[in-house]
Amino acid sequence: MKTRRAGPVQNPPHAAGGAGEGVMSGKAVPGAATGLPRAGDEGRKPCVSIVVPGYNEAGILVENLQRICDYMETLADRYAWELIFVNDGSTDDTGELAEEFAKTRDNVFVLHHFTNFRLGQALRYAFSNCRGDYIVTLDVDLSYSPDHIGRLLDTIRRTRARIVVASPYMKDGKVSNVPWLRKTLSRWANRYLSFAAPGKLSTLTGMVRAYDARFLKTLNLKSLDTEINEEIIFKAQMLGARILEIPAHLDWSLQKKGAGRVSSMKVAKKIAATLFSGFMFRPFLVFVIPGLLFLALSVYPIAWAFIHTLHYYSQIAAADPGLSFGHALSGAIAEAFKLSPHSFLVGGFSLIFSLQLLSLGILAMQSKRYFEEVFHLGTSIYRNGRTSRGEDLPPGPATGPERSGMHGS
DSSP, rough: OOOOOOOOOSOOOOGGSSSSSSSEEEOOTTTTTTOOOOOTTOOOOOOOEEEEEEEOOOOTTTHHHHHHHHHHHHHTOEEEEEEEEEEESSSSSSHHHHHHTTTTTTTTEEEEEESSOHHHHHHHHHHHOSSEEEEEOOOTTOOOOOOOHHHHHHHHHHHOEEEEEEEESSSTTTEESSSSHHHHHHHHHHHHHHHTTTTTOOOOSOOEEEHHHHHHHHTTTOOOHHHHHHHHHHHHHTTTTOOOEEEOEEEOGGGGGGOOOSSSOOOOHHHHHHHHHHHHHOOHHHHHHHHHHHHHHHHHHHEEEHHHHHHHHHHHHOOOOSHHHHHHHHHHHHHHHOHHHHHHHHHHHHHHHHHHHHHHHHHHHHHHHOOOOOOHHHHHHHHHHHHHHTTTOOOOOSSSOOHHHHHOO
């Protein structure tokens, strides 16, 4: 009988994804008792870690985990695999149900947060405990059916990409039974991010992806919530990683089984996070585009003021030829201002504001380049450090013979 038991802290907080408290169900490490092949085994099958985070999912948990396991059994001739479920501080029976389910299989593991730390922290905790060559993240509600796993893995192995994204918004992708408001917000958020980010990706906010595990673990992720999906793309693109998409079907028809479940996405917060993610991808656009708009706004009133100033100047100079240029020009400006003061105000303030924004855009572009250089350097140091400690070889060893009682985020 496999039991969940607490034990001493066996890995530092940063290894589990940051501050916080959590515990792992007591099981043997994959590669030991479970039969998951270890790095260096001759003729071994690729290892896959399926990561499924969840919060208050008791109504659908067991059935959906079973569906995932049943599907992975169909790939057993091609892959060794483990399923890692992260109970992110659920207040219902999610944790207990997950533990009971894990007792039926040697390659199913449960990670627990004592409180709800949100998606980013849950994924980071899982990533630090994955042993596979590839990591696939999946929604527990199976809004993307399990067969997406095989297609993602086929693509990442065939193309040697670092990340493969399941995209319902690319050509041949499909969205079904999603509420109109949510679908519209999601589609436009991804269009905005697609415009901001290089690479012409059509879906940047989706969680269902396949990762090269070794590459993913070098990114040193920081996000706590859903913005972790954009952070991964952002940092991978800075490193020049190859990121691909496959057509996917986002289907919420099974959501009816979860009636009464509350969506974790706070609309206003998600919009703000998306806007910030766009700034993260191309910060200078946040300043340059408004700067150009204000510059265009200033053109007409400034041109009007200039033309009318010349008109009044010619009249004043003709009426009093002995008047100095400076006095004539001042009088012409005064007459034009009397005729339309708002043209001077609107044109002047718009021009000043546009120049400030354009200057900030240039500074933001320079800052982003400096950050990319520092990030490249930091990633190289981090990767070399992991390699020298033997942590960069999937599946890597834990800090002890068992995962039981391992504390993390």
